[in-house]
Amino acid sequence: MATLTDRSIQIAIKHVAKSRKQQLLADGEGRGTGRLVLILKPMPSRVTAEWMAQQWRDGRRVKSKIGSYPAMPLSDARDIFKRDFASVIMQGRSIKTATDARPGTVGDLFDAYVEHLKSNEQSSWVAIEKSLKSVEKILGRNRLARDITADDVLGVLRPIYARGKRAMADHVRSYIRSAYSWAIKSEHDYRTTSPRRFKVVANPAAGIPTEPKIVGTRWLGEDEFVRLYRWLECPDTPVHPPYTRAVRALMLTGQRVEEIARLHIDQWDAAERIIDWSKTKNGKPHAIPVPELAADLIASIRPNEYGWFFPSAMDPTRPVSANTLYSFMWRQRQRDVIPSVTNRDLRRTWKTLAGKAGLPKEIRDRIQNHAFQDVSSKSYDRWSYMPEKRAGMEKWNAFVECLLAKPGVSIAA
Numbered sequence: 001m002a003t004l005t006d007r008s009i010q011i012a013i014k015h016v017a018k019s020r021k022q023q024l025l026a027d028g029e030g031r032g033t034g035r036l037v038l039i040l041k042p043m044p045s046r047v048t049a050e051w052m053a054q055q056w057r058d059g060r061r062v063k064s065k066i067g068s069y070p071a072m073p074l075s076d077a078r079d080i081f082k083r084d085f086a087s088v089i090m091q092g093r094s095i096k097t098a099t100d101a102r103p104g105t106v107g108d109l110f111d112a113y114v115e116h117l118k119s120n121e122q123s124s125w126v127a128i129e130k131s132l133k134s135v136e137k138i139l140g141r142n143r144l145a146r147d148i149t150a151d152d153v154l155g156v157l158r159p160i161y162a163r164g165k166r167a168m169a170d171h172v173r174s175y176i177r178s179a180y181s182w183a184i185k186s187e188h189d190y191r192t193t194s195p196r197r198f199k200v201v202a203n204p205a206a207g208i209p210t211e212p213k214i215v216g217t218r219w220l221g222e223d224e225f226v227r228l229y230r231w232l233e234c235p236d237t238p239v240h241p242p243y244t245r246a247v248r249a250l251m252l253t254g255q256r257v258e259e260i261a262r263l264h265i266d267q268w269d270a271a272e273r274i275i276d277w278s279k280t281k282n283g284k285p286h287a288i289p290v291p292e293l294a295a296d297l298i299a300s301i302r303p304n305e306y307g308w309f310f311p312s313a314m315d316p317t318r319p320v321s322a323n324t325l326y327s328f329m330w331r332q333r334q335r336d337v338i339p340s341v342t343n344r345d346l347r348r349t350w351k352t353l354a355g356k357a358g359l360p361k362e363i364r365d366r367i368q369n370h371a372f373q374d375v376s377s378k379s380y381d382r383w384s385y386m387p388e389k390r391a392g393m394e395k396w397n398a399f400v401e402c403l404l405a406k407p408g409v410s411i412a413a
Contacts, residue, residue: 008025025037051077053081055089106140109183113178184198216345219352220339228341237335249263251346265308273292287384
């Protein structure tokens with residue numbers, strides 16, 4: 001069989017258009033094993049031309065589509081056939097198992113990693129995608145992912161660090177490291193088939209040290225707790241109401257910022273006064289009975305048309321982000337109208353004050369969904385602890401009501 005040329009293809013297309021009969025053009029020799037073919041089919045108004053990898057197995061002809069002519073020229077079809085199918089045919093394997101053999105680029109890797117986070121319902125994917133989009137502009141989106149070195153990653157991190165953004169530099173390092181770690185594992189995961197091979201043998205961010213972690217110690221005393229709560233009830237400046245409500249919900253429940261910020265109508269059981277998250281930061285489902293003050297607060301809120309209790313002021317289709325709540329609180333701190341506190345400090349405050357209210361540490365840990373690492377908790381204990389949580393929240397509610405009823409605590413104190 002002669003080697004195909006563009007001229008012979010054009011002649012064949014005209015012949016099929018006239019005869020109205022399908023025709024198969026083979027590129028070179030290869031009968032009995034496999035080869036590149038072009039299948040021409042007459043249609044009512046045109047002739048279609050599809051590149052196929054063809055293989056003979058057990059006396060039967062097997063095909064796998066490569067592309068369409070002339071969108072994919074002859075030279076490209078030959079290159080793809082040689083790259084992705086020739087070795088598979090030589091090994092006696094089915095061409096149906098062949099995949100794109102090109103090593104993935106930086107852009108491919110980051111896109112696939114973000115898609116992995118999305119499919120696993122990780123709420124962090126939005127921030128990670130935004131960060132990695134900036135990183136790939138520096139590294140080069142079309143560079144092979146396997147060619148990125150530690151020096152390349154340092155070239156991304158050093159300017160961020162030099163601007164004084166130490167936490168941001170550490171986060172970016174973490175995102176790059178996690179993306180590459182996922183890429184390495186995905187290629188060796190026998191349970192799945194990767195859409196693209198990255199052929200990464202080492203993680204370029206693995207050896208880069210992390211920023212030393214500073215463990216927070218700040219928590220609000222009783223008077224500070226009341227001062228902040230009263231300001232949130234009646235702020236002295238125009239603010240987006242969902243923001244003040246979200247922070248009050250944080251103070252009353254002790255939950256993670258992201259979980260309260262993303263509270264959806266589907267997660268709220270008004271009859272039982274329970275918030276139920278199907279998935280949380282530690283990957284486990286979590287449900288809490290809320291104190292009466294929080295239940296009344298949530299009941300007073302009408303979720304928007306998208307079901308969010310605390311929608312973003314800029315985009316009501318999305319809930320407010322943790323970063324937005326952080327910025328909101330920071331602005332009030334700068335104005336000195338609230339105590340110096342972050343949203344994460346509020347979780348620590350709840351843990352501390354709830355202990356003062358008389359809640360045992362185990363119940364406080366369960367209400368805040370802290371992981372238990374003992375074998376009994378991890379592998380055997382499946383009790384929900386809902387009655388114990390409810391009793392704890394009732395005790396906490398009584399404690400907070402007593403705080404708010406104290407005289408002499410001024411907003412401007």
